[in-house]
Amino acid sequence: MIHSTFCKDIVDTIEKIVKDNNQSENILLHEPYFKDNKALNYLKDCIDTAWVSTSGHWVMKFENEIKKITGSKYAVAVSSGTVGLRLALFCVGVKEDNEVIIPPLTFIATANAVAHLKAYPHFVDIDKSTLGIDPMKLANHLEQIAEKKDGNVINKKTGKRIGAIVLVHVFGIPARINEIVNIANEWNLPLVEDAAEALGSKTDNKSCGTFGSIGVFSFNGNKIITTGGGGILVTDNKNIAIKAKHLSTTAKVEDENGNIFHDQIGWNDRLPNINAALGFAQLEVLNKRVKFKRLLARKYIDAFKSINKVKIISERSKNELSNYWLITLVLDNNLNDTSLLRNEIISIARKRNIQLRPCWQLLHETKMYKNCFKSNLENSESIAKLLISMPSSPQLIMK
Numbered sequence: 001m002i003h004s005t006f007c008k009d010i011v012d013t014i015e016k017i018v019k020d021n022n023q024s025e026n027i028l029l030h031e032p033y034f035k036d037n038k039a040l041n042y043l044k045d046c047i048d049t050a051w052v053s054t055s056g057h058w059v060m061k062f063e064n065e066i067k068k069i070t071g072s073k074y075a076v077a078v079s080s081g082t083v084g085l086r087l088a089l090f091c092v093g094v095k096e097d098n099e100v101i102i103p104p105l106t107f108i109a110t111a112n113a114v115a116h117l118k119a120y121p122h123f124v125d126i127d128k129s130t131l132g133i134d135p136m137k138l139a140n141h142l143e144q145i146a147e148k149k150d151g152n153v154i155n156k157k158t159g160k161r162i163g164a165i166v167l168v169h170v171f172g173i174p175a176r177i178n179e180i181v182n183i184a185n186e187w188n189l190p191l192v193e194d195a196a197e198a199l200g201s202k203t204d205n206k207s208c209g210t211f212g213s214i215g216v217f218s219f220n221g222n223k224i225i226t227t228g229g230g231g232i233l234v235t236d237n238k239n240i241a242i243k244a245k246h247l248s249t250t251a252k253v254e255d256e257n258g259n260i261f262h263d264q265i266g267w268n269d270r271l272p273n274i275n276a277a278l279g280f281a282q283l284e285v286l287n288k289r290v291k292f293k294r295l296l297a298r299k300y301i302d303a304f305k306s307i308n309k310v311k312i313i314s315e316r317s318k319n320e321l322s323n324y325w326l327i328t329l330v331l332d333n334n335l336n337d338t339s340l341l342r343n344e345i346i347s348i349a350r351k352r353n354i355q356l357r358p359c360w361q362l363l364h365e366t367k368m369y370k371n372c373f374k375s376n377l378e379n380s381e382s383i384a385k386l387l388i389s390m391p392s393s394p395q396l397i398m399k
């Protein structure tokens, strides 16, 4: 087979990098790590004081640290990234039967958060260099299908209100955020940033997640830092922050005598104190992690220069800084049988106990979302078949 040396070369190159400084048997895509931080001390504090649940000072410390790191005015910790996205969409006014513009190349949670509000994903295509929404395609698409009517934006083809745009910073690579902000402003559409994968990523020295009305980060176990499970909303809008906090904490109101009332149907979306303590310990070393992840990406980029017909998805320009959450290979479009090649590469790696992963099933190809409204999605469809994510934990090269 003509391609078998190609596949082997790729896996050899990855193996050399990930096994350089690593003793572990199985090398996974992204693993939690606690040897570089004070997680155990902070968890012990929760247990010693018995503040392990939905109140306690670690939640506030965690929110404050996220504000400091991202430069946002407000932060509301929640129990997952998915919940955070659903709450964000609700807070910017997405209602039942609305459409929400999202890209098809993302984790399923982006669409599920829309569906949890009984709204519908409306897919627009991505840009092949960032894997985020393509601003040109978004602008043209809106021009064609949307109209402003009584202060709302309506999809002329479906008659439904478009409630928001969600962009995703895929694998930590900043999407073309400034251009997308301009389009959202032109249409007066709220912009939510799914920055689940992008804590530590920046554009023009400003944190991803702070350009739109609300940004959402995830702290699931495979992300750059983890709270076990959790997420956070960031915003500069005080009203949104108050609303998000209120709705995520059962819409509770307490009077001066300690009587408790609930003034609407809220959610229990709170992040427990013990999870916040775990996360806080890693926020203290976030800079170092980003630095090592970027060094790891640099190693991969350099190593793959000598192999034809593959490259690594990387920042477009010096104004952009990626946290390289998952460092991802893209096979050349001109290769034949890329899905066979990709399977072969992944299977060779698996035999050497190295986990590689193809990218997600495109969301408009899932049975739940296949009938949703969509633009032409040619970029998403052509690049999705070519992507392979590689082990990206910073501890692979941290000394």
Ligand SMILES: *Cc1c(COP(=O)(O)O)cnc(C)c1O
Binding pocket: 080, 081, 082, 083, 106, 107, 109, 110, 168, 194, 196, 197, 218, 219, 220, 229, 230, 231
């Ligand atoms: C992880 C992730 C989410 C969801 O976060 P959870 O904390 O797992 O609910 C949402 N969007 C993207 C792009 C993600 O990678």
